[in-house]
Amino acid sequence: MTSTASLTLHPDRLFPPDPGVREIARRLYAAVRDLPIISPHGHVPPQWLADDTPFGDPTSLLISPDHYVFRLLHAEGVPLEAVGAGGSPLDEAGARQAWRIFCEHWRDFRGTPVRYWMESELVDIFGVTERPSAESADRIYDQIAERLASPEFRPRALMDRFDIQFLATTDDPADDLRHHERLASDPSFTHRVVPTFRPDRYLEPARADFPDLMAALGKAADIDTGAYAGYLAALADRRRYFKEHGAVSSDHSHTDVVTLSLDGAEAERIYAAALRGEASEAEATAFRRHMLVEMARMATEDGLVMTLHPGVYRDHDTSSSRRFGPDTGNDIPVAMEFTRGLQPLLDRFGDVEGFHLVLFTIDETVYSRELAPLAGWYPAVYVGVPWWFIDAPEAIRRFRGAVTETAGFYRTSGFIDDTRAFCSIPARHDMSRRLDSAYLAQLVAEHRLGEDEALETVVDLVTSIPKQVFKL
Amino acid sequence: MTSTASLTLHPDRLFPPDPGVREIARRLYAAVRDLPIISPHGHVPPQWLADDTPFGDPTSLLISPDHYVFRLLHAEGVPLEAVGAGGSPLDEAGARQAWRIFCEHWRDFRGTPVRYWMESELVDIFGVTERPSAESADRIYDQIAERLASPEFRPRALMDRFDIQFLATTDDPADDLRHHERLASDPSFTHRVVPTFRPDRYLEPARADFPDLMAALGKAADIDTGAYAGYLAALADRRRYFKEHGAVSSDHSHTDVVTLSLDGAEAERIYAAALRGEASEAEATAFRRHMLVEMARMATEDGLVMTLHPGVYRDHDTSSSRRFGPDTGNDIPVAMEFTRGLQPLLDRFGDVEGFHLVLFTIDETVYSRELAPLAGWYPAVYVGVPWWFIDAPEAIRRFRGAVTETAGFYRTSGFIDDTRAFCSIPARHDMSRRLDSAYLAQLVAEHRLGEDEALETVVDLVTSIPKQVFKL
Amino acid sequence: MTSTASLTLHPDRLFPPDPGVREIARRLYAAVRDLPIISPHGHVPPQWLADDTPFGDPTSLLISPDHYVFRLLHAEGVPLEAVGAGGSPLDEAGARQAWRIFCEHWRDFRGTPVRYWMESELVDIFGVTERPSAESADRIYDQIAERLASPEFRPRALMDRFDIQFLATTDDPADDLRHHERLASDPSFTHRVVPTFRPDRYLEPARADFPDLMAALGKAADIDTGAYAGYLAALADRRRYFKEHGAVSSDHSHTDVVTLSLDGAEAERIYAAALRGEASEAEATAFRRHMLVEMARMATEDGLVMTLHPGVYRDHDTSSSRRFGPDTGNDIPVAMEFTRGLQPLLDRFGDVEGFHLVLFTIDETVYSRELAPLAGWYPAVYVGVPWWFIDAPEAIRRFRGAVTETAGFYRTSGFIDDTRAFCSIPARHDMSRRLDSAYLAQLVAEHRLGEDEALETVVDLVTSIPKQVFKL
Structure with missing residues (x-):
């Protein structure tokens, strides 16, 4: 029965069914439909674009x-x-x-x-x-x-067609960024494609391959990582290298966002133990939490925006993961806590001018309870849009409904597609524009906002807001 | 003023007020309104039907x-x-x-x-x-x-009138199922009424009456439960007995769903201690968590579907409970965690063909965060519909809104009434059909789904889906 | 562009856009729009009204x-x-x-x-x-x-214009309530303005100023607070004093609502240690949890309603708090748990006739999971309306959506403005009336409630319900 059904896209998709509200949503959406795409965080392989295969x-x-x-x-x-x-x-x-x-x-x-x-x-x-x-x-x-x-x-032609103005990839700190270099030095390629510093595994001394990673890091930075001071210097150096290659942010995805500051001697001691494979689980965890604060500290110095994507139990189905590797579908979210966990970090850096910390979550309960209140106080904090399992229409509506009343629109990140599915980028951004238009239309229809204000906001959400948050 | 008001049922109840969406909902609902009721989990006493008093x-x-x-x-x-x-x-x-x-x-x-x-x-x-x-x-x-x-x-006449095609009761493992036998052997009774294996108290060595329960279990199975091996054998035997009497599932309701596997010697040791009334609270808890995994293991062998109904603080008001017994209104939900707790069980059995694990919750926060992601990966896992305190219109809408975007419709359980209120069964199923029609109508109105697809889905939700999930 | 825009209030603001539902909402709202304001909990300084400056x-x-x-x-x-x-x-x-x-x-x-x-x-x-x-x-x-x-x-003229019938302030137990006395003895002032007993800091022995507070408490009550018995007597005396000055409730805002009962000797011992500045953190916490139960016990004796406002991490940004003091915008909510925490308190007093316990939360997850189930069993418990970060339109809708299906309307508190922003009181109550009208209109439009019943309910929510809950 369904086999011969036609496939079309309705121009009003995702708009509210009420005719009056829909009419407002249409007008708002018309203002943003054709604006270029800004994609400050995602997972498209830069090589695709460099090679244009x-x-x-x-x-x-x-x-x-x-x-x-x-x-x-x-x-x-x-x-x-x-x-x-x-x-x-x-x-x-x-x-x-x-x-x-x-x-x-x-x-x-x-x-x-x-x-x-x-x-x-x-x-x-x-x-x-x-x-x-x-x-x-x-x-x-x-x-x-x-x-x-x-x-x-081909990739570059699609990049033109999709009108992607800015695209950030996600990259290993030891990466030489050669593909980004090729793109940057190619006068025929006019889009801005930049790397993102993603150091997760270099901050987790519990990993069996930590000594190897330290060696790789040291080699990339040409700095001896045999002791903690060198390790810090190498990380700072790679951040600098990334920034020189256009990076605007570092991205971090650990299980939780608990933070703490070890004193220098203790950090040195754990680092040394980790290099010998002798750090206990508790020490490794403490070190990772300490290093998140160190990343924030470096961000206050080099200006890279810091984004957090926590709350995922990775490789839940171990037999599948062993066979097919990481990121193959069996990561499962867990409950998150930000208020207590981030307090040490925010207490030090939350008011530092120029520091930007974008908080993402898959646990929706923190939007109204923790993230919007944090973003409604700390100049550093922005609420990231829904991520991964909740980057879908009804979840995005819940996000706006949970965050806006405490943090407004201007303390949120702007849309992040976070995708490795290159061809889905326009559809994802279009979905977001439709949903934001619909959300704002509802505010107008309830007489909570003037339509001129809604119009300004929906445009800001895809232009000035991501540019301001990610310092573009 | 209200005393002389009339009582009527509006044909459009629970449908969205928007005229366009309501029209779609009406059409969808018309296709399922009169379909027979499948009730794979509930608490109607089988004796009512056997005696037809x-x-x-x-x-x-x-x-x-x-x-x-x-x-x-x-x-x-x-x-x-x-x-x-x-x-x-x-x-x-x-x-x-x-x-x-x-x-x-x-x-x-x-x-x-x-x-x-x-x-x-x-x-x-x-x-x-x-x-x-x-x-x-x-x-x-x-x-x-x-x-x-x-x-x-009378009960049987109402059963006919309600058009209940399949009805599962909930029964003690030591029950002789005589009422089910009477129903099954009565040619004049044409409905399928089956028992459900509910072993909670036989898996909790912390109970004061655990030794008595073991004796009763042993007697029912005619197997010596004096040691752990006999206990396992007796449970397996009663599951077989239930299955022979038509059972399709076992149901489990403990405080949490943390799972773990003890080694055999440790399980033996705790079991023996429990029989002597000497198991510590920690040992008893570990044993119960271990036994949940054992129940899953047996399910992979005998094919009974496993359903979990966790997350309730039982008998919260102790003076009332002491006076009126359990299940008298003062059970209160608590926050739940599934991702970490079920990992050991799912890691062993989540991919085993034919194993079905239906997860229910009263803590709504886990729908988008844990249950939908689990059901969207493990072939074994289905998301159960809202239960108990949240089996109500707005909560059911929130459930679909939270689960569908990650797990779709086909990884959910179909409607479960879970009731001991026999006369409410048709109203409960009708409510669910109206709400699912309304939810799907909204997807159609937002141009996210064709109406033909919505129609197929709403019918599947009350026919093929419960049949597939519960192996009917 | 927006600078010359006009500012007006639309008569239909916050009503549902659907014309049919909006029409019902208008009718319901018309019945409550002009009713006097009852404000059983808030933070307006009584001196403003006493001085009428x-x-x-x-x-x-x-x-x-x-x-x-x-x-x-x-x-x-x-x-x-x-x-x-x-x-x-x-x-x-x-x-x-x-x-x-x-x-x-x-x-x-x-x-x-x-x-x-x-x-x-x-x-x-x-x-x-x-x-x-x-x-x-x-x-x-x-x-x-x-x-x-x-x-x-001037304040009193605005109080007339706002038509505030009843206004509760929030006051320190050692306060002499002189401003309340002046208002009560002024025949030209016809509104009822009463204090609220807010003893938080007198229940927290971990505070550095605890000995000073005990001295102040003893002085206010004219009772020696050098030992636990005198402390209890002084608190009871100040409650009596507050009640004599019109107080109807005590209000409590600690980080959590865990409760427990220490035996007398242990309470005495910790109290004595605290006076010497020697109570450990664990002892201080236990004592505070014990004192919450003692406050409930006193409430069963003196009849003051008990309200709980927990779940806030105070002074999150310590450098700002040090500089600007408490309540200056950097308090951040944390996740809450009520079911287990309140069990000891409710087990003792939840069924005591005349005891009223109103539970507020900023963690929305507890509405359907814990608060509505508790209020749907214990005669003492009422669900407080959304507080602080969630006292906003969409959050209030979520509150009704989460609570009503388990606890109905008559187990909720009625609207609480909880504000120190005097001029916002009418707008806050009006917002609530509009939202409740809209929520009830939706129930009518879905044929879940007769319009006559909705009308009775929306009026009860601003008249008989707050009067009954707060014993006015």
């Missing part, structure tokens, strides 16, 4: 690298290897078969943002006109594959 | 056994004994007086689901046409009492 | 004392001293400059209740007709200043 088949572009897509397939009994996830490359027959599996499971994505984004991508980018299904799968596959072979669908 | 008076049917009803009366100062709750039977005058009390407190139930269900029952089942009040109480009492005396209002 | 300039009335206003300004980089907050008085030029700063930041308050209340105050009380902005700031300042100089804008 054509994308492969539909599966390796749209399914295999995207844990949003394959995790729900996994729940429905599809093995990861069948869709090429987690480093299990597929041949052409396998890729086509994976695409069929995805289309057969189209039903399972109803009501999810994956469904919404994918629909946008299929129609807007690839001109698909029929709904995915077992019956239509091959035709859609062929259509996308054909497009991907043409020059207009 | 006429129900007594209105109070003993609708008030005395239903802690949803009498807990709010208690808060308003009505002693439990005045409404026959907690094993304090009433004579006819007392029952009539209790009904009057309830009707006088009709106001206190405004906005609650008790009000909604009771209204449905009064009108739909008993033909009541006036609103409960001090003035109308006696007339309504007489009308219900008259109906209850007629054959069409 | 004219208010000063616009800044010292509307900005400097209101941490809701200046905390968001602080987040935007405005130093507290620039707006006269935290005991840094401004001269006329400074006050005018502070008002300009506020008007320039009008944008930052979009979507917040500060914006909503201030707009109401500016228009309704001061007749302002233009939107605050850099350009309009001085004109608005002059207009308000002019009004404040006239007799109709």
Whole structure:
């Protein structure tokens, strides 16, 4: 029955059904629909853009690298290897078969943002006109594959078409940033693509590979990391290197955001023990929490914006993770606490001019209870938009509903797509613009805001706000 | 003023007020309104159906056994004994007086689901046409009492009228299931009524009566439970017995869902200590957590679906509980954690084909943060619909809003009424169908879903989904 | 662009946009719009009313004392001293400059209740007709200043105009309540203004000034507080004194609501140690938790209603707090737990006739999980309306949505403004009336409630409910 259904994008999607409110939302959205995209945090590989290599088949572009897509397939009994996830490359027959599996499971994505984004991508980018299904799968596959072979669908051409003005990638501190250098030195490439300093594993002495990481860090910085002072110097040096290559922020994702400051001797001692593989779990945790404060301290010196993405139990399904590696769909959120945890850090740096700390969460309970109150006091703090599991329409509405009344709009981060799914970037930003237009339209319809103010706000949310928060 | 008000059921109740969305909701609901009821978990006593004894008076049917009803009366100062709750039977005058009390407190139930269900029952089942009040109480009492005396209002006749296709009861592992046997062997009874294996107290060595329970378990299974191995064998045997009598699931309700696996010797040791009444609290807790994993292991072998209903502080008001027994209205929810707690269990069994684990919660915060992410990865996990304190319209909307975007519709359990209030079953399922129709209508109105897809989904939610999740 | 915009109040503000629902909301609101204000808990200084001194300039009335206003300004980089907050008085030029700063930041308050209340105050009380902005700031300042100089804008005249029938202040147990006495003995003052017993710091032996506080308490009660028995007697005496001066409640705001009962000897021992400055942190905490139970015990004897306002990390930004004192905008909420914490208290007193315990929270997660279930069982417990960070339109809607289905309307507290911003009182109560009208209108529109019942309920919420809960 559904196999021959057509696929179209309704111009009013995500707008409130009430005709009066919808009319306001349309007017607000019209003002932002075509503005360029600013993407201050995400996971697009810079090499794609540097090399401008054509994308492969539909599966390796749209399914295999995207844990949003394959995790729900996994729940429905599809093995990861069948869709090429987690480093299990597929041949052409396998890729086509994976695409069929995805289309057969189209039903399972109803009501999810994956469904919404994918629909946008299929129609807007690839001109698909029929709904995915077992019956239509091959035709859609062929259509996308054909497009991907043409020059207009190479990464740089899509970057133009998507009108991405600014794009931040996420990078290892020891990375030489050669792809960013190539992009920056290429006069034909006019977009701003910058790295993000992501030092998580270099701050966690409990890792078995910590000594190796320290060696790599030392090598990258050309500084001896054999003792704590050298380690700090090497981190500061790599931050400088990143900043020289355009970086505007460092990003941090540990389990919690508890912070503390060790005294120098204690930090030295734990660092030395960690290099010998002898730091206890408690010491390693204390050191990591101390280093988060050190990162903030460095941020007050070098000006990099600091973003926190905590609250995830990584590799929950250990047998799957062992087989397919990290970031393959089995990370699960946990409850978060910010008020007490961040107090030591904020007490030192929360009022320091120029320090920007953007707090993201997957635990929605902290929005009204902790994040909005923190952002409504500390000049340093901004509330990050919903992330990962909650970057979806109803969750985003809940976010605005929970944060705005305490922190307003101007203490929030602006939209962050945080994605490795390159083709979903326009759909994600468009979704956010629609939802913010709808939220503001509701305020206007309830006579809480003038429409002229709503209009200014919805434009600020995609222009001046991200630029101010991320110092662009 | 309100005493002479009429009581009617509006055909559009619970639908969104917006005319356009309401129209869609009506169409969706029309497709499911008259479908049979599948009730995979609840608390109706099987003896009622086996004996088909006429129900007594209105109070003993609708008030005395239903802690949803009498807990709010208690808060308003009505002693439990005045409404026959907690094993304090009433004579006819007392029952009539209790009904009057309830009707006088009709106001206190405004906005609650008790009000909604009771209204449905009064009108739909008993033909009541006036609103409960001090003035109308006696007339309504007489009308219900008259109906209850007629054959069409005996349990089996109501079961036919309610069109309950499948009904699971909740039963003690040592129960001989004689009532289920009588029903199964009665050719005149065409509904499927099955037991559910509910072993909570047999898994909690901290209980003072644990040795007696072990003796009863051993006797029921005809297996010596004097040591841990016999205990495990007896539990497995009773699960088999339940399954032979139609059971499809085991149900578990402990305070938390922390799991762990003890090694065999340690489990043996604690079990032996518990039989001697010498297990420490920590040992007893560890054993219970270990046994939850053992229950999952057995489920992977015998195929019973496993459902978890955790997160309740039982018997919070100890003086009341001592007097009126358990389940008399003073159980209070507590915050829950699933991600870390269930990791050991899921790491072992979350990917085992055929294992089904349905997770219920009264702490809403875990829906978007933990349950939907878990169900969106593990093939074993399904998100149970809202339970107990949150099985009400707005809470159910919040549930769909929190779960769907990560887990879709097909990783949820289908509606569970979980009730001992037999006459409320149709109203509860009808409420759920209306709310799901309304939720899907909203997705259609926002152009996130085709109406044909919404229609398929709303039907699946009351047919194929519960059948698949509970292996019916 | 926005500088010349006009400022008006739409008669339908905060009502649902759907025309049908809005029409119902209008009818409900019309019944309560002009009813007198009952304010059972707040922070207006009684001296203002006793002295009836004219208010000063616009800044010292509307900005400097209101941490809701200046905390968001602080987040935007405005130093507290620039707006006269935290005991840094401004001269006329400074006050005018502070008002300009506020008007320039009008944008930052979009979507917040500060914006909503201030707009109401500016228009309704001061007749302002233009939107605050850099350009309009001085004109608005002059207009308000002019009004404040006239007799109709003195505190008592405003009290008449606001139609505040009952107003509770918040007072120190050692206060002599002389301002309340002056008001009570003044035949020309016809409003009921009563104190509230707020003993927090007298219950916290960890404070460095605890011995001094005990001396002050003993002096106020004329009872020797050198030992625990005298301390208890002095507290009971001051409660009596407050009650004689009209107090209806005691208010308590500690970090958590964990309760326990020490035996007498242990309480004596810790008290003695605390007087010597030798109580450990654990002892001090236990003592405070014990004293919360003692306060409940006294309430069962003297009949004062007990209100709890827990869950705030006070003085989070220590350098700011050290400089500007407490209550200057940097208190941040933390997660709360009531079910386990209050069990000892409720187990003893939850069923005691006449004991009223009103539970407030800033952690919204406890509404459906803990507070509504507790209020739906214990006759003593009422759910307080949203407080502080969540006393805003969308949060209040979430509160009703989370609480009503379990506890109905009649187990909630009625509206509490809890404010020190005198001029915001009418706007706050009006906001609540609009939101409750809108919530009830939605129930009517969904056919869950008759409009006659909704009408009775919305009136009860501002009349009989606060009177019953606070024993007025």
